Amino acid sequence: xxxxxxxxKSIEFSxxxxxxxxxxxxxxxxxxxxxxxxxxxxxxxxxxxxxxxxMTKDWDEFVRPELRHLFLSARKLVEEDLAGMTxxxxxxxxxxxPLTHADSWLNALNQARLVLATxxxxxxxxxSFNHTPKTFSRRxxxxxxxxxxxxxxxxxxxxxxxxxPPKR
Amino acid sequence: MPETLEETKSVTQIAxxxxxxxxxxxxxxxxxxxxxxxxxxxxxxxxARHHMLEVHHKGRSIxxxxxxxxxxxxxxxxxxxxxHATLERAEG
Numbered sequence: 740x741x742x743x744x745x746x747x748k749s750i751e752f753s754x755x756x757x758x759x760x761x762x763x764x765x766x767x768x769x770x771x772x773x774x775x776x777x778x779x780x781x782x783x784x785x786x787x788x789x790x791x792x793x794m795t796k797d798w799d800e801f802v803r804p805e806l807r808h809l810f811l812s813a814r815k816l817v818e819e820d821l822a823g824m825t826x827x828x829x830x831x832x833x834x835x836x837p838l839t840h841a842d843s844w845l846n847a848l849n850q851a852r853l854v855l856a857t858x859x860x861x862x863x864x865x866x867s868f869n870h871t872p873k874t875f876s877r878r879x880x881x882x883x884x885x886x887x888x889x890x891x892x893x894x895x896x897x898x899x900x901x902x903x904p905p906k907r
Numbered sequence: 908m909p910e911t912l913e914e915t916k917s918v919t920q921i922a923x924x925x926x927x928x929x930x931x932x933x934x935x936x937x938x939x940x941x942x943x944x945x946x947x948x949x950x951x952x953x954x955a956r957h958h959m960l961e962v963h964h965k966g967r968s969i970x971x972x973x974x975x976x977x978x979x980x981x982x983x984x985x986x987x988x989x990x991h992a993t994l995e996r997a998e999g
Binding site: 783845 | 939942986991
């Protein structure tokens with residue numbers, strides 16, 4: 740798969756292999772914590788580690804619903820974009836998304852990585868790209884999925900930086 | 908006199924600065940953290956990278972200090988980008 744800025748207004752995903760298409764299509768669902776406590780805690784952490792009276796209650800009441808809406812919107816947008824993926828003969832896929840959707844893609848990919856990493860309880864060492872799985876369990880495959888999403892994120896960030904003059 | 912004392916305490920509480928702290932997280936990419944700090948605080952790439960490396964090596968970095976209301980807003984924005992951030996009273 741190749742990802743590049745296209746005509747300055749879009750991001751083009753080209754030569755998408757079947758397995759890559761499948762993993763991309765799983766992004767919206769993978770980012771849903773589905774009520775799992777640890778994943779919920781990671782997506783919606785406390786705003787303070789000092790137990791400031793009243794702050795956590797207000798946060799839960801006012802901020803958390805806004806964040807939940809933001810995360811859901813990002814996943815929905817990515818899902819809608821992915822519905823536009825075309826498949827050519829030989830099962831090579833092609834997808835063009837507006838550049839303005841890049842933030843939502845980064846957000847949805849991050850949600851997916853955070854939820855998967857929390858659900859499967861990965862360590863920092865395991866999450867590094869240097870980790871080589873010794874078996875091919877479901878957990879090892881999820882690690883590959885997380886690292887695939889990380890690679891897509893890295894490329895999207897590079898693309899965004901290409902169009903931003905450096906501020907020093 | 909008690910009223911004056913109470914008033915002084917309130918002013919002191921309001922004036923106490925708050926830190927916005929970003930904590931280490933094995934999932935968030937270094938490039939992503941750098942990008943988010945640039946977006947949220949308008950930092951230069953060098954300053955954002957400095958904070959990102961501090962988070963990576965020391966486990967946390969104070970990325971901003973100021974009034975509580977603004978600090979809360981920044982933490983909310985950072986949570987929106989899924990960074991692990993908290994606010995805390997600045998010491999001293």
